[in-house]
Amino acid sequence: MTDILVVDDQISFCDHIKVILETEGYEVDSANEVDSALKMLSQKKYEILLTDYRLGPIDGIELFKKARQLDDDISGVMMTAYASIDSAIQSIKDGFNDYIQKPFEPDILLISIKRIIRERKMAQEIRLLRKEVIERYSFHNIVGKHKLMQNVFELINKVSGHDARVMITGETGVGKELVAKAIHYNSRRKDFPFVGINCAGLTESLLESELFGYEKGAFTGADKTKKGKFEYADGGTLFLDEVGDISSTMQIKLLRVLQENKFERVGGNKTIDANVRIISATNQELDEKIKKGDFRVELYYRLNIFPIKIPAxxxxxxxxxxxxxxxxxxxxxxxxxxxxxxxxxxxxxxxxxxxxxxxxxxxxxxxxxxxxxxxxxxEHIDLSGTFIHNTNKSIYDVDVDLPFKIAKSLVVNRFEKAYLKKLLKGCMGNVNEAARKSKINPRTLWRKIQAFNLELKEFSSDE
Missing domain, CATH: 1.10.8.60 (Helicase, Ruva Protein; domain 3)
Structure with missing residues (x-):
């Protein structure tokens, strides 16, 4: 139910408006002087204030300002017989949602009220959605009590209040985008867009079009002008995931934007300001790529102003x-x-x-x-579907698409499992004998047996 307060110094006019609105199901109160209106506003929450422009000691604009001091969420409609362009513009500048000239037909008023209610509902949904997003990406959703993660939290807290560019590093799956969103939604840019793009797997031309947009006719198939990620992120944050995969040509173009905070759409000449904060991420060792000449050192230093490394x-x-x-x-x-x-x-x-x-x-x-x-x-967990327990691979099979450290750990784990199975089979499942023979600490050996889900009964006989 929508509560509306009607304020006009003509009692008959107030009664007329009240009947119109109550017929449509609205809850309506009325006041004929400013003091009464202010008292009512202080005692009850109204969604809409419908006020005349000329009220006596103060005008409708001043009344609405005082109403906003009591409730900054209240909407306002100005009614006046003294219509002018100047007063209309001034009322809108002062926060009114609409402006109606007396005399008016009931339908004009009802259309205005219904539109304001729709706008309020939409604004409320946006507020709730924004609150949900902010809560989702607040610190408590990045779980970790280890000192390495506590250090990450401290860095997020420090950098969120500034506009410094952030470089997030870490292996695949550690939560780099989650950290990027935590920085954004705890910054002064949180009410503006967070726009992400994964730079891996995109061709050079496609990445350029995605970042900067393009003008109609810029290339075959460009049948209309399209905004890029930089424009969509205006005022907010642009997250460049897997930035280490950007081609050398695109590195130069990106570097120019970072230096000048300006860019042009593909096929365009108009210069557009880039009011965005850049957060980038990579699972690669960029130092090695720089040594090989695959990544420009000046771009690295432009992006890596504030580094955050997420532990595995x-x-x-x-x-x-x-x-x-x-x-x-x-x-x-x-x-x-x-x-x-x-x-x-x-x-x-x-x-x-x-x-x-x-x-x-x-x-x-x-x-x-x-x-x-x-x-x-x-009660049970199936680790056989993970990388480590893939029995179809030989011990030394490697996947060069994975980072070196991960690929190495997979080989080591496959070796350990194969070694333990053969060791336990030779010792007929006797863990103490296996520990003595392998010179592995018995407690360590037990941990490894449990980690690989090895059942000792499988090795207790030669059957």
């Missing part, structure tokens, strides 16, 4: 339990389940997994279990 999950295994609980809570809501946690055996296995896919791998693994779980606790 295997470097903060203490965070696995709280991350697991975080994702369980998330998927309980998504799938409308009431999973309470994971068993001790499952947690041990996860604590000894190397997580080449990092937090994203853990999240996907938990969600996969939610699809098939039938009770309120995850």
């Amino acid at each position: 999950l295997r470097d903060r295994i203490e965070d696995i339990p709280i991350l697991t609980n975080h994702f369980i809570n998330k998927f309980n809501k998504k799938y409308k389940k009431s999973v309470e946690g994971v068993s001790t055996k499952v947690m041990k296995a996860m604590m000894h997994h190397s997580w080449p896919g990092n937090v994203r791998e853990l999240e996907n693994l938990i969600e996969r279990e939610f699809v098939t779980i039938e009770n309120n606790k995850i």
Whole structure:
């Protein structure tokens, strides 16, 4: 129900307006003088103030200003028989939503009120959506108690209040975009767009068109003018993911924008201001690319003003339990389940997994279990679908599409599993004998056996 306050020094006019609006189902109060109106505004929340321009001691514009001091969300409609362009412009400048000249037909008033209600509803939805987005990307959604993550939080907090360009580094799946959004939604640009683009896999011409946009007729198929990411992000943040994959030609073009804060659309001559904050991310070692001449050092220094390195999950295994609980809570809501946690055996296995896919791998693994779980606790976990337990690969098979450290860890883990299986088979499942023979600490050996989900009964006989 919409509450409306009508203010006019003519009692008969107020009564007339009140009847029109109440017939349409609105809740309407009226006042014939400023003091009464202010008292009513202080005692009750109104969505719309419908006021005459000339009220006596103060005019309708001053009344609306005072109403806004009491409630900055109230909407206003100015009514006056003294219509002029100047007063109309002034009322709009002072925050009124509409301006109606007396005398007016009831339909004119109703159309104005209905439009304002639609605008208020849309504004409320936008506020709720923005609040939801800000809460989603606040610090508490980047989970981690390890000192390495606490350092990341501290860096996010420091840089969010400034416009310095940020370079986020870390392996695939550590949450680089989540950190970028946390910086944006905790900055003064949070009410403006966050626009992201993955630079990997895009051809040079396509990336240029996506970043800068293009004019109609710029190339075959350009049948209309199109804005680019820089324009869509105006006032906000542009997130360049996998920036290390940008071609040398595009590096030069991007460098020019960073130096001059200006650009032109493809096929255009008009210079456009680039009022955006740049946050970039990469999982590559840019130092090595610079040495090879594949990445321009001046672009690197333009982008890497404030570096943030996100640690791999295997470097903060203490965070696995709280991350697991975080994702369980998330998927309980998504799938409308009431999973309470994971068993001790499952947690041990996860604590000894190397997580080449990092937090994203853990999240996907938990969600996969939610699809098939039938009770309120995850008692088993299938790590066979992860990189490490791919039995179709030989020990020394490598995937050069992965970063060196991850590829190396996969080979090491495949080797360890193969070594332990052969060792335990030779010792008929006797862990103490296997530890003595391999010179591995028994406690370490037990941890590795649990991590690889090896069942000792499989090695207890020669059958």
